[in-house]
Each structure stands twice: as structure tokens, then as C-alpha cells.
Amino acid sequence: MYSASVTAPVNIATLKYWGKRDKTLNLPTNSSISVTLAQDDLRTLTTAAASESFEKDQLWLNGKLESLDTPRTQACLADLRKLREQVEQDENVPKLSKMKLHIVSENNFPTAAGLASSAAGFAALITAIAKLYELPEDMSELSKIARKGSGSACRSLFGGFVAWEMGELVNGEDSKAVEIASLEHWPTMKAVILVVSDDKKDTPSTTGMQSTVQTSDLFAHRITEVVPARFIEMKKAIIDKDFPKFAELTMKDSNSFHAVCLDSYPPIFYLNDTSKRIIKLVEGINKEEAIAAYTFDAGPNAVIYYDESNEDKVLGELYKHFGHVQGWKNSYKSETPINGVSRIIQTSIGPGPQVTKESLINEKGLPN
Amino acid sequence: MYSASVTAPVNIATLKYWGKRDKTLNLPTNSSISVTLAQDDLRTLTTAAASESFEKDQLWLNGKLESLDTPRTQACLADLRKLREQVEQDENVPKLSKMKLHIVSENNFPTAAGLASSAAGFAALITAIAKLYELPEDMSELSKIARKGSGSACRSLFGGFVAWEMGELVNGEDSKAVEIASLEHWPTMKAVILVVSDDKKDTPSTTGMQSTVQTSDLFAHRITEVVPARFIEMKKAIIDKDFPKFAELTMKDSNSFHAVCLDSYPPIFYLNDTSKRIIKLVEGINKEEAIAAYTFDAGPNAVIYYDESNEDKVLGELYKHFGHVQGWKNSYKSETPINGVSRIIQTSIGPGPQVTKESLINEKGLPN
Structure with missing residues (x-):
């Protein structure tokens, strides 16, 4: 069994994302800007594991088994597996892209807090799998995948001050997150x-x-x-x-x-x-x-x-x-x-996704 | 003493007046449309009287002496006196324009109802004085004077469905109310x-x-x-x-x-x-x-x-x-x-201003 764990932050837009020009690809009608919040207070921790023994892709979210069969999540998983296949062109690399995934995800804040958690959730999902797959792509590149899961999730791939550039291409390849300024620029x-x-x-x-x-x-x-x-x-x-x-x-x-x-x-x-x-x-x-x-x-x-x-x-x-x-x-x-x-x-203000040794999956490949 | 009494209605905009391009003349940034409401429920009754014995222009509003010394009201009175002077070019006509005015005005609804009454108020003021002065001007013409008192008042000079055409002239001479359809067109x-x-x-x-x-x-x-x-x-x-x-x-x-x-x-x-x-x-x-x-x-x-x-x-x-x-x-x-x-x-829906025999001023020229 192979596994990796990542925490990802919540971001709150200061220039709002409101309007899609493409619903399937989550392409926005305008660029937006956000501030990434500290993960001590609000974050999603996600462990992604791959094993030949897993029978199907499964997701446990806050202790509950959830469906991965949404078009958005499927689009994200397909993109990540495709990038993994490129890594696997080196024959010494194990064929994780062919294995099923077990994903366990937990927020450190109660849903009752009334805070949207989908941005942190998709950001953690994408970065945990990217880490597991040892993908060489940078955060802006990965942000395009997170965007397909939940538009504003792309901005949670960076810390500090983040822009989501709307782009103009029909395929969305230029609609991605970029850092405007790091956490260190304005830490107060x-x-x-x-x-x-x-x-x-x-x-x-x-x-x-x-x-x-x-x-x-x-x-x-x-x-x-x-x-x-x-x-x-x-x-x-x-x-x-x-x-x-x-x-x-x-x-x-x-x-x-x-x-x-x-x-x-x-x-x-x-x-x-x-x-x-x-x-x-x-x-x-x-x-x-x-x-x-x-x-x-x-x-x-x-x-x-x-x-x-x-x-x-x-x-x-x-x-x-x-x-x-x-x-x-x-x-x-x-x-x-x-x-x-x-x-x-x-x-x-806080940093972007962080790799962590804390794992939510036990040696049997199930939630702790 | 000469006197005339008029009732004027409330109007509620269906296409809103919001924005002035000229604050002094009450010229709007856009045309608007309203429906005039029935006077049984909501109206202002105003009696205007002129007499050589009056020492100054005076206004009693809902039983209280109120100031006429606002630039808006003064602009209305000046316009009406100027039109009266044209009537007085016939030497047989009494020189009301030189006499002071006593004006008594009452709403048939409590201020506590939370309904803006300035439109009905200025519409009744202008039409009562126009009646007293026997002005030949039509309602659209008079609406330009009411407009200077309170923008939306101009629409209370007609019953039924009313447009306030914003006009384009700097002096406001084409910014006036016109009837779109009468009360009889859609009485239900x-x-x-x-x-x-x-x-x-x-x-x-x-x-x-x-x-x-x-x-x-x-x-x-x-x-x-x-x-x-x-x-x-x-x-x-x-x-x-x-x-x-x-x-x-x-x-x-x-x-x-x-x-x-x-x-x-x-x-x-x-x-x-x-x-x-x-x-x-x-x-x-x-x-x-x-x-x-x-x-x-x-x-x-x-x-x-x-x-x-x-x-x-x-x-x-x-x-x-x-x-x-x-x-x-x-x-x-x-x-x-x-x-x-x-x-x-x-x-x-209701009619425009109505002349009435009900007077709010007694023979001494004071409120009943």
C-alpha cells in the first residue's frame, strides 16, 4: 500500500467568483482574488492511499462513506491518473494509476460552523493524490484540476494572497490560480x-x-x-x-x-x-x-x-x-x-497545502 | 379673500426614480413610471387662499405651522406667481400674484403609516394654487413645477398610469409627467x-x-x-x-x-x-x-x-x-x-387631483 497525507486551507475571496462561463469545466465569468486562512483554525486533512488489494475507489468524509461517483470528482481523478501515467513511463515506477484509491478526509472544524468546506476539501484531495502519485506538476498546474472539482478550490492551492485568472481558452487550460503575494509578504x-x-x-x-x-x-x-x-x-x-x-x-x-x-x-x-x-x-x-x-x-x-x-x-x-x-x-x-x-x-492569513505525516488510513487501508 | 381646494393622490413607482442629474431643478437620471392610488385611502387635501389682508405666506401642515422658506417650496411659489402674472395682463383680473398666501394641508392617513407623503403634498400644493390662480396651463406643464418641489410629485398630477419623462434639456423644461393610460383603461x-x-x-x-x-x-x-x-x-x-x-x-x-x-x-x-x-x-x-x-x-x-x-x-x-x-x-x-x-x-388605482368644495380655511383666512 502506498499513501500520502496533505492538509489544505480554506480561502475567502476578497474579489468574488460569481458566474460560470462553462459549467462542466468550472470556468468563471471573471477573475477573482482571495486570502488563504491559517490551517490551525480551518483546514481539511486528507490521506490518499493506493493498493492492488483495493476493490474500488472509496471516500470517507468526516467519518462517513461518501460517493465518488460525481462527474466533478471523476474528472479530477481521471486527470490525476493521466498525469501519473506519464510518470509511469519510467518502468521502475509502480503502476499506481491502475490501482484503486482509498481516500479519507477530515475537517478540523464542525460543519455546523456554517463555513463552506468544498474549497479546502477538493484542494486537499487533489494535492494528496498528487503527492501520492509524485506528480512533477506545479501548484498552478494542479489548480486547474482542483478547479474542475470546485471552482474556488483552485485558490486553496496557494498560501497568502491568490488570484484565480479566469483565462480565455475554451478548454480552460489557462484558467488557473497564481500567487499574488506570499504569506511572508503581509503576515500581519x-x-x-x-x-x-x-x-x-x-x-x-x-x-x-x-x-x-x-x-x-x-x-x-x-x-x-x-x-x-x-x-x-x-x-x-x-x-x-x-x-x-x-x-x-x-x-x-x-x-x-x-x-x-x-x-x-x-x-x-x-x-x-x-x-x-x-x-x-x-x-x-x-x-x-x-x-x-x-x-x-x-x-x-x-x-x-x-x-x-x-x-x-x-x-x-x-x-x-x-x-x-x-x-x-x-x-x-x-x-x-x-x-x-x-x-x-x-x-x-496562512500557507498553502502542507504535506503531513499524520495519516487517516490504517495498515488495512481503512479509516483509523 | 380668494380660495380654492384640491385633493391630490399618492403614486407608487413601478419603474423607479433613483438619481438626480440636477439637484436644484430635481432633474432625474432616468425616466420613471408609476401607478396613482385611490384617494379614498391616501390623499392630501390642500386649500390655498390669497388675500390683501394676509401679512405673509403661511403653511399649516396636518395642524402644525410649517416653514415655507425652503428653496424648493420658494421655487414652486415663484413659478406659480409668474404664471399668474400672465393671467393678470387682463386688467379685470384681480392681482392675486401680489397677495400673500395662506395654505392649509392635511393628509387622510397618519404619518405613522410610514408612507412618504411628499409627492401627494406637493401635487396638492401646486394644483390648489393653480386653481386659485385660474392658470390655463395643463397638468404636464404644472407637473414641471411640482417636480421642483419633490421629484416624484410630478407623477401625482395624473391618475391611472403615469410616466415621468426625464427630458434632456439643462433647464428641465422637457422633464415632465404624462399620462400613459387613464384609470378607465385598467380600472381593476x-x-x-x-x-x-x-x-x-x-x-x-x-x-x-x-x-x-x-x-x-x-x-x-x-x-x-x-x-x-x-x-x-x-x-x-x-x-x-x-x-x-x-x-x-x-x-x-x-x-x-x-x-x-x-x-x-x-x-x-x-x-x-x-x-x-x-x-x-x-x-x-x-x-x-x-x-x-x-x-x-x-x-x-x-x-x-x-x-x-x-x-x-x-x-x-x-x-x-x-x-x-x-x-x-x-x-x-x-x-x-x-x-x-x-x-x-x-x-x-385612482384618479389625479380633484377640485373639492371642502375647505380647510375659514373666513378669517385661518385653519378651520
Whole structure:
């Protein structure tokens, strides 16, 4: 039995991915930018194993057997096996591409946290198998495979600040993730996640995107005019470590994304009254200068970026409303939501996927 | 003492006015369309009187002395006096333009209803003085004066379905209201207003518009591409009495308007969680065919248009959530909000300003 284990991070977009130009290949209608979060707080650990004794490809996700028979996952596995075949042209290399795979994957955060884990999940899956297969391809190359699994997963193949360049080719070969700046460039970038309690079921993002692309009259303008200009500006703000500019662009793009959701027909709402209260709170914090930047994905949870130098100001104000100013912990979970917020996760910028010796598969090829 | 009394209606835009290209003249960045509501339920009654014995221009609004010294009101009064002077070129005509005015104005609905009354107010002011002055100008001509008082007031000078043509002249002489179709064209058009309780103070619309014009990246596309096409389509839907099309365009334009509010920086929110629940409810009612059309102005209140033929279906569903299905009244006011709705006003399409013998001014020239 051969095996390899990798951890992969969550990333939160500051310039949003919303809209596919090709559903099968997960090709986006616009380029996007994200910050990779630290894996201490949020990560997926995946062990991939290959053995001639395995009868079929199998996946255990958070302790449960899950199907690998989705077109997306199958596309990823096929791509990886094809790359492995090239490695196996050297006859001394074992024929792992012909063996079945056992994959075990676990998140270090509860699903109940309400955080999308598909990006970290596909990033860990692809990089664990790539490691197992000893593929020579670099992360940008592998990001194209992760992209086919879940669009935003491609950005989790790098640490720090990451761009997903939309590309223009029909086959998607130029739609890949690249590093804008490493974790070391701006290591004081922090993030706090406010998990907002919500009783309604949100529109799944794939469905939502398609609806926006097809029905929003403002969407075309967003992708052809607004985002391309913002993409260049945001890269510059990151390279210049210009927090106020980075914050303004991040907040504007979150608003723009939710605006085209609302302009969809029927309209899609991800922000609720608690989300709006958080926005007002950040506006208050930013009264003199933008020291905090909110962003919201396809749900009511807020992610707020700030520089470590402003931690007391930013967190002080947030905890005043959503927790106890004294005694907050790294991952504060209140039993009952305080003002609509049920969990606060303090985290920071982090690195890309990491190889680890921790294995989730025992010698029998099954989950530990 | 000379006097005249007029009642003027409220109008609710189905294609929204949002953005001024000239703040002083109230010239809009786009044309808009509205439905005039019945005056039984919502109207302003204004009596205007002129007398040589009056010492200064005075206004009593809902029983309180109010200032006439705002640039907007002064612009309206100056325009009306100038037109009166032309009438007075006939020497037999009394010189009312030289006399001071006493104006008394009352709404038949409480301010607490949360409904903007400035449109009806300025429409009644302008038409009452025009009647007092026996001006020969038609309603479109007078609408230009009302527009200077409050943009959307110009649309309250007609009944039925009204367009405010934005015009293109710098002096605003072609920015006026015109009738698209009279009340008689589609007399079965009904409206129900759900007054939504809200603890926060909304951004005033004048401030909000300016912020959107200056900061929204999607706004330019709305006014140059989206609204002009929708304006033509909506006029056609009204002329064809095509309710499903009218409903679709009305809901899309409400969404588009709130989308550019959200795209403003900082973002402006008028819809709250109750507003969103109403939208979902209307989507449910419209499952098979669009028989109800929601629209929201600069606040969380919903106005829902429907054709009388679908009254039972539409109101049945709404009262199931927001009132008692049995025993509803024309103007149902619950003591405590039901699911966030504190008042329901059932009304219908209505006529333009009406001259009335009911006077609010006594023989001493003071409020009754």
C-alpha cells in the first residue's frame, strides 16, 4: 500500500467568483482574488492511499462513506491518473494509476460552523493524490484540476494572497490560480469570522450563479467593466500593503456581488438583518480610516479582515456587540446566539497545502 | 379673500426614480413610471387662499405651522406667481400674484403609516394654487413645477398610469409627467400596502440617491441600458393590459433599484428580513403565473399590485401570514405587528387631483 497525507486551507475571496462561463469545466465569468486562512483554525486533512488489494475507489468524509461517483470528482481523478501515467513511463515506477484509491478526509472544524468546506476539501484531495502519485506538476498546474472539482478550490492551492485568472481558452487550460503575494509578504493580515445564525436555507451557490448569469441585467456590466478594473487595483493594493485601499475594494466587491444576487430574478438574498448590523458596525470602526474590511460569501456569515496592528480596536468593537469583551477565546462559541451571532473564529492569513505525516488510513487501508 | 381646494393622490413607482442629474431643478437620471392610488385611502387635501389682508405666506401642515422658506417650496411659489402674472395682463383680473398666501394641508392617513407623503403634498400644493390662480396651463406643464418641489410629485398630477419623462434639456423644461393610460383603461388594478415595522432610521432618499450616483459602479449601466429598455417595455405592458409582463418588469425594477442601493458605498439597505419574507411569499403566489407584483421604495414597506380578478388568491395568501383571514377591513391595523407587519392598506388605482368644495380655511383666512 502506498499513501500520502496533505492538509489544505480554506480561502475567502476578497474579489468574488460569481458566474460560470462553462459549467462542466468550472470556468468563471471573471477573475477573482482571495486570502488563504491559517490551517490551525480551518483546514481539511486528507490521506490518499493506493493498493492492488483495493476493490474500488472509496471516500470517507468526516467519518462517513461518501460517493465518488460525481462527474466533478471523476474528472479530477481521471486527470490525476493521466498525469501519473506519464510518470509511469519510467518502468521502475509502480503502476499506481491502475490501482484503486482509498481516500479519507477530515475537517478540523464542525460543519455546523456554517463555513463552506468544498474549497479546502477538493484542494486537499487533489494535492494528496498528487503527492501520492509524485506528480512533477506545479501548484498552478494542479489548480486547474482542483478547479474542475470546485471552482474556488483552485485558490486553496496557494498560501497568502491568490488570484484565480479566469483565462480565455475554451478548454480552460489557462484558467488557473497564481500567487499574488506570499504569506511572508503581509503576515500581519488577520481575519475574524462571525458565524451568523440563520433559519432559512440559502440558495446553493452553483444554482445562484446560474440564475444571476441568466437573469441579472446588471451582471454583464459587473464582469466586463467593474471586476476587471478592480482586479488590477486589488493586486496593487496587496503588493503595496495598502490596507485602506484593500479594505475599500474588498467591501465594494462584496456589495457588488450581493447586488447582482439581488438583481437576479427571482432575487437571491444571502445577507440578513444581522449581516447588515455587522456592516454598520464595521462602518463605525472605519469612521476615521478603513482598518477593517467585511466580506460575505453565499450566506449571512461575515469575514472581517484587519491588520494585527489594529486588533484591539477591531475586536474590541466586535466583541462589544457579539460577545464578552473579557475572556474571549480563539474560537468562541456561545450556546445561544448573541445578537444573531453564534460563533466567532479568530484566525489569520496562512500557507498553502502542507504535506503531513499524520495519516487517516490504517495498515488495512481503512479509516483509523 | 380668494380660495380654492384640491385633493391630490399618492403614486407608487413601478419603474423607479433613483438619481438626480440636477439637484436644484430635481432633474432625474432616468425616466420613471408609476401607478396613482385611490384617494379614498391616501390623499392630501390642500386649500390655498390669497388675500390683501394676509401679512405673509403661511403653511399649516396636518395642524402644525410649517416653514415655507425652503428653496424648493420658494421655487414652486415663484413659478406659480409668474404664471399668474400672465393671467393678470387682463386688467379685470384681480392681482392675486401680489397677495400673500395662506395654505392649509392635511393628509387622510397618519404619518405613522410610514408612507412618504411628499409627492401627494406637493401635487396638492401646486394644483390648489393653480386653481386659485385660474392658470390655463395643463397638468404636464404644472407637473414641471411640482417636480421642483419633490421629484416624484410630478407623477401625482395624473391618475391611472403615469410616466415621468426625464427630458434632456439643462433647464428641465422637457422633464415632465404624462399620462400613459387613464384609470378607465385598467380600472381593476388593485394595490395592497404592507406597512413593515422597522426600528432603524432609513437613509433619506435625497441623500441615498446622491450616494448611489456618486459611488455605485453598477448605477451607470442601470440608467443608460436597463431602465431605458424597461421603460418602453413597461409602457407596452400597461397599454396591452398584460399583467404578467407588468408584474415581472415591476418586480425586476424594484430589485434593480435596491441592488444599486446595495452597490453604493457605504451600502444602503432599505429591505429588511420582513421585506424579504414578503418577496418570497409573492414568489409563492406567482408560482404558476405572475398575478401579484411587489415593489419597495426607500424603506421596508411593500406595495403589491394585482388585478381584481385575483383578489381572493392574492389577499388570501397575504392575510394567512400577516393578519386574520376572517374579518379583515379596508384598513387593518394590528396593535402589535404580525410577523413584522403592523398595518395593511387595501386600495386601488385612482384618479389625479380633484377640485373639492371642502375647505380647510375659514373666513378669517385661518385653519378651520
